[in-house]
Amino acid sequence: MSDDSELQGQLRRGLADVASSVDVGQGSLQKVRLRAARRQSRQRMVTGGLGVVGVVAVFGISVSMLSGPGSDPRVVVAGSIPVSTSVPIVAAERDSEADDAGQGSSGAVVGERPSATTSAAAIAPAGQEPTMTTTAVDLPQWTADGPVLTGGTQFAVTDAGLMAIGGEERLLEDGDGWRSLPRTPGGVKPMEYAVDVTGTVRLIGIADAGGCAAAPVLVVHGGEGWLAEDLPLESVPGLRLELRAASTAMSPTLEAVSLVEELVPDLGCVLARAGRWGSEPEANDDGVAFIDDDGATAMVTWAELADVGVDRSLVDGAAPSVSRARWLVRRPGEAQWSEVPRTVDGGGYVTPDRLTYLGQSIVSYSGAGVRRLTLTGAEEWTEGAPLVIRPGAIVGLTPDGSWRVWTEWGAGPVSMPGPTLPDDSTVFDAVPTPRGVVVVFDGGTGVAVATPDAVTQMLDLGIDAEQWARLVSAGDRVRLVIGASGVQIMLGMVSD
Amino acid sequence: MSTTQTCIRQHRSGTRGTERYGVGEARGRRRRPRSRSFDDFYLEHRDRIARAVALSLRDAELGGEAADEAFARAAQRWHQVSTYDNPEGWVYRVAINWARSWLRRVRRERDRRPLLVSPTASVDAVVDVDLERALATLSHDLRSVVVGRFLLDWSVDQTADALGVPPGTVKSRLSRALRQLERAMGEGAP
Numbered sequence A: 001m002s003d004d005s006e007l008q009g010q011l012r013r014g015l016a017d018v019a020s021s022v023d024v025g026q027g028s029l030q031k032v033r034l035r036a037a038r039r040q041s042r043q044r045m046v047t048g049g050l051g052v053v054g055v056v057a058v059f060g061i062s063v064s065m066l067s068g069p070g071s072d073p074r075v076v077v078a079g080s081i082p083v084s085t086s087v088p089i090v091a092a093e094r095d096s097e098a099d100d101a102g103q104g105s106s107g108a109v110v111g112e113r114p115s116a117t118t119s120a121a122a123i124a125p126a127g128q129e130p131t132m133t134t135t136a137v138d139l140p141q142w143t144a145d146g147p148v149l150t151g152g153t154q155f156a157v158t159d160a161g162l163m164a165i166g167g168e169e170r171l172l173e174d175g176d177g178w179r180s181l182p183r184t185p186g187g188v189k190p191m192e193y194a195v196d197v198t199g200t201v202r203l204i205g206i207a208d209a210g211g212c213a214a215a216p217v218l219v220v221h222g223g224e225g226w227l228a229e230d231l232p233l234e235s236v237p238g239l240r241l242e243l244r245a246a247s248t249a250m251s252p253t254l255e256a257v258s259l260v261e262e263l264v265p266d267l268g269c270v271l272a273r274a275g276r277w278g279s280e281p282e283a284n285d286d287g288v289a290f291i292d293d294d295g296a297t298a299m300v301t302w303a304e305l306a307d308v309g310v311d312r313s314l315v316d317g318a319a320p321s322v323s324r325a326r327w328l329v330r331r332p333g334e335a336q337w338s339e340v341p342r343t344v345d346g347g348g349y350v351t352p353d354r355l356t357y358l359g360q361s362i363v364s365y366s367g368a369g370v371r372r373l374t375l376t377g378a379e380e381w382t383e384g385a386p387l388v389i390r391p392g393a394i395v396g397l398t399p400d401g402s403w404r405v406w407t408e409w410g411a412g413p414v415s416m417p418g419p420t421l422p423d424d425s426t427v428f429d430a431v432p433t434p435r436g437v438v439v440v441f442d443g444g445t446g447v448a449v450a451t452p453d454a455v456t457q458m459l460d461l462g463i464d465a466e467q468w469a470r471l472v473s474a475g476d477r478v479r480l481v482i483g484a485s486g487v488q489i490m491l492g493m494v495s496d
Numbered sequence B: 001m002s003t004t005q006t007c008i009r010q011h012r013s014g015t016r017g018t019e020r021y022g023v024g025e026a027r028g029r030r031r032r033p034r035s036r037s038f039d040d041f042y043l044e045h046r047d048r049i050a051r052a053v054a055l056s057l058r059d060a061e062l063g064g065e066a067a068d069e070a071f072a073r074a075a076q077r078w079h080q081v082s083t084y085d086n087p088e089g090w091v092y093r094v095a096i097n098w099a100r101s102w103l104r105r106v107r108r109e110r111d112r113r114p115l116l117v118s119p120t121a122s123v124d125a126v127v128d129v130d131l132e133r134a135l136a137t138l139s140h141d142l143r144s145v146v147v148g149r150f151l152l153d154w155s156v157d158q159t160a161d162a163l164g165v166p167p168g169t170v171k172s173r174l175s176r177a178l179r180q181l182e183r184a185m186g187e188g189a190p
Helices: A002-021 A029-047 A052-059 A097-101 A263-273 A302-307 A352-361 A465-473 B003-013 B038-057 B060-076 B087-112 B130-136 B140-151 B156-163 B167-188
Strands: A089-092 A107-109 A141-143 A146-148 A154-158 A161-165 A193-195 A203-206 A216-220 A280-283 A287-291 A297-301 A327-329 A338-340 A363-366 A369-373 A387-390 A393-397 A403-407 A414-416 A427-433 A436-441 A446-450 A456-458 A477-483 A486-492
Touching: A002 B038, A002 B130, A002 B140, A002 B167, A029 B038, A029 B060, B038 B060, B038 B087, B038 B140, B060 B087, B087 B140, B087 B156, B130 B167, B140 B156, B140 B167, B156 B167
Parallel strands: A161 A193
Antiparallel strands: A089 A107, A089 A193, A141 A146, A154 A161, A203 A216, A280 A287, A287 A297, A327 A338, A363 A369, A387 A393, A393 A403, A403 A414, A427 A436, A436 A446, A446 A456, A477 A486
16 A cells, blocks of 8 residues: 555656646647637538438438539539438437537448449530539428438538538527437437448538638548548538539439549648638738738748639639648647648648648658658659649659559559650649549640559540640639549539 | 447437536536636646646647647537536546547548558657656556546546546556556666
């Protein structure tokens, strides 16, 4: 007993010493208040329609049953979500003090994996919308048996996954709204449905107005399984998604896989806006400022933005889409914001969130940028050659013109014969997708794709380089639709 | 009814938040009147809780982040949390749960990305001293008890409330932790 007392005394003193040496950062009451407000906002949004996706899965309701035109002109995202069959849904009950503090995340998988997807694409003339069909899941009308799906989908993403929301928040704000929701027949309360995004949900989204309006922001992507829940989307207030089929001719069950070329970079903008990394982009006369929680400002000027194809006219008056500009990132624990160059030795598109991951596992990050690769097989990549880091994959061009892709779809770095690029071409971007690597080169005047099965092709888009360049320079967003049959491109204005 | 559904129902019918942390009538305690603002509570306890969480998790950065998340949740429902006998315990537990969820997600993520090399070191690890090394030999559960009792200076009951386990469990964990620490520190001694 006396030994115990001695040990306990030693522990008290020792723990106090150790604890005092732990740097847990500066607490900020203001930041916590802000965080609480964001949580509140998010919960209001989530309560607007929890359970729709889940119920779609639970009941096997096909979204094809629903119809209705898109209502928000800002949302022109090509996307798909194969919820027509059943999506694995984890139902979980949360949002109570007990659940916060307890085991509220327990849940039940109540769905099945969707069937394999097929491809679809639409090509529209410049300046016109691709013909698209709105996927419709409207405001949930709640009955004793659960929500009734009617038309006009909005989806939100929370820390639990994908949520369908209706917007009629009052539906769920009646007192302790979450808990007042009716149960589904299965006995699982549609309180919160966490979609298991692994191999299940394919979705493209767009941000709501705000810091990153009119910017596609999200891929919740399954199948080959990259991206998804590693993204701290729970921090994105007001994120809204609308799903559309890629064409009227396609399967009404939306069995398409689509990616938006602009998608991933903008995500970081939203994440930054969400404040998780303490930065909120703000457009002003000088450019786009990132303001961190401590009030420090980093600026990307309009001139710099123009260099990377972001014209002020596209940004001013709306929200900035600065993802093509530069990433200002701050590693946890670091006080300073740093810039991650777009394509440098070891740099590239790095979303703040991804950087966290990369910082621990792939890239040693310090100071002014990404400095050192510790990527397996990185020796095959030559320093100085284009290297693009994206969520889900890192793409490097080797001196012999082939590609090395580090991603989740294969073992080890996947070697791909490089697409046939002109000798003097400059790789503008490389977008890793589950179907291959889409390479945009020479400032957007060319596009090629390298696929994992080593089929290399130039895209036959029916669009010549001049037309492409004109479209790009006109500020049109270019959307690449990646399907099982390959890659096609949709052209059209993303925002009005 | 499936097993998982059963679990959910059991969970729902189990202790609720208001019954934990010493405010439930069933435990013979009363809500205490709100006597301080959240701001005061935060300023008084933030660093202490953050450090405790950091020690429990052995991750300083995550400890700070988890504490902030928990404090944000406390701010949201301060009207209720403030009535608890041990609101610090509530915050501590929320922080720990949040952090463990986050770590689970990270683990899943890494499992899905086997091509990526493993991290070589944790970020901002706590200072490397004998005691810290000894603490590292404890399981998370044991470490949490030690932190609650000897760093946060909670009573066995308070620790039990905060960790959501019976007092007897706290005692047994504490006993095991002490034995283990004793051995570990003894081995580390010159």
